Amino acid sequence: MEQYLELDQYLEYSEEVREAKINDIPVVALESTIISHGMPYPQNVKMAREVEQIVRDEGAVPATIAIMDGKIKIGLSDEELEKFGNSEGVAKVSRRDLPNVVAMKKLGATTVTTTMICAEMAEIEMFVTGGIGGVHRGAEKTMDISADLEELAKTNVAVVCAGAKSILDLGLTMEYLETKGVPVIGYQTEYLPAFYTRTSEFKLSFRAESEEEIAETLKVKWALGLQGGAVIANPIPEEDAMDESYINGIISQAVKEAETENISGKDSTPYLLGRIKELTNGKSLDANIALVKHNARVGSRIALSLEKKIEKEV
Numbered sequence: 001m002e003q004y005l006e007l008d009q010y011l012e013y014s015e016e017v018r019e020a021k022i023n024d025i026p027v028v029a030l031e032s033t034i035i036s037h038g039m040p041y042p043q044n045v046k047m048a049r050e051v052e053q054i055v056r057d058e059g060a061v062p063a064t065i066a067i068m069d070g071k072i073k074i075g076l077s078d079e080e081l082e083k084f085g086n087s088e089g090v091a092k093v094s095r096r097d098l099p100n101v102v103a104m105k106k107l108g109a110t111t112v113t114t115t116m117i118c119a120e121m122a123e124i125e126m127f128v129t130g131g132i133g134g135v136h137r138g139a140e141k142t143m144d145i146s147a148d149l150e151e152l153a154k155t156n157v158a159v160v161c162a163g164a165k166s167i168l169d170l171g172l173t174m175e176y177l178e179t180k181g182v183p184v185i186g187y188q189t190e191y192l193p194a195f196y197t198r199t200s201e202f203k204l205s206f207r208a209e210s211e212e213e214i215a216e217t218l219k220v221k222w223a224l225g226l227q228g229g230a231v232i233a234n235p236i237p238e239e240d241a242m243d244e245s246y247i248n249g250i251i252s253q254a255v256k257e258a259e260t261e262n263i264s265g266k267d268s269t270p271y272l273l274g275r276i277k278e279l280t281n282g283k284s285l286d287a288n289i290a291l292v293k294h295n296a297r298v299g300s301r302i303a304l305s306l307e308k309k310i311e312k313e314v
Helices: 002-008 015-022 043-057 078-085 098-103 112-121 147-154 170-179 211-223 244-260 265-279 283-313
Strands: 011-013 027-030 061-068 071-074 091-093 108-110 126-128 158-161 184-187 206-208 230-233
Touching: 011 015, 015 027, 015 061, 027 043, 027 112, 027 283, 043 061, 043 078, 043 283, 061 078, 061 098, 061 112, 071 112, 091 098, 098 108, 108 112, 112 126, 112 147, 126 283, 147 170, 158 283, 184 211, 206 211, 211 230, 211 283, 230 283, 244 265, 265 283
Parallel strands: 011 071, 027 061, 027 126, 091 108, 126 158, 158 230, 184 206, 184 230
Antiparallel strands: 061 071, 061 108
C-alpha cells in the first residue's frame, strides 16, 4: 500500500484519462519520443494530435505519456502537447534515466521501454507505437541490444507495432524474444513485418485474424500469471508500404555509413533513421506516420475488445 501512495505523487493524469478510468473506458498509451525526437515542429504536434484523434474515433481514450515538472504525465493537455513538441533539449528517457529525470524536474520523452513502465504504473494494458527496438546488427561484438526487449519480458503491457525496425538484426531479435517468453502475435499475417515493409523472412508462431482473438490471448496470458508483455505485429498498410529491395538497399547504405563514422550505441538508431529519411527524400517518414496511425486504429480496437472480455467476467 505504501508503495502505491508514494507512486501517486509522481503520476499525473489528464482530465480526459481520469474520466476514462472512472467510466471504464479503455485507455491506449502513446509514447512521446516520436514527438520530440522523431520529426520537426510543427509536424510532430500535428501528427501526435492526429494519432490521438484516431484513438478517440475508435472509442478509446489516448494517453500520450511524457515527463514534465517532476511528474509522469499520463495524457497531455493540448497546451502541454504544444509545449512538449516545441521545446529543445528534451531528454530521451529509458528505464535507467527515469528516476533522475523526474527528480530533477527535466522535460523527458518516453521511449518504448519507459512508456511501458509508466503505462503499467497507470494500469494501462495497451500501448501503440511505430516499431520496437531489438538486437542491433553486429550485437555479437557490441552487445547493443535495446532495453525494449527486456521490458517486454517483465512488464504487463501489450505493444502494437509494425514489427521491429528493419535497421536491426530481425533474426536475433526474434530469438531474444523467444528466449524471454514474449509472444509475438501477427495480426492477419504469418510473417514478422519489417516496419517499412509488410513482411520479412521470419515466420511467426502465432497469427490472429481478429482483434477479439488477440484480446482473448492477452486476457488468458495475464490471468495465468505469466509475467510480461506481448508484441502485436501489425503490418503497414499495403498502400503505404515501401518496396522491399529499395528500402533494404537504403538501409544497407545507411548502416555502412554509420560504421564508417563510428556511430554506435544509443546514437545509432536516430542516425540511421535520419539518414534513411534523407536517402528516401522523406518517403520513409511518410511510411512511419502511416503505420503509426494504422497501429492506433488496431490497438484501440484490441483495447475495446479486452475491456469487454474483462467486463463479462466481473
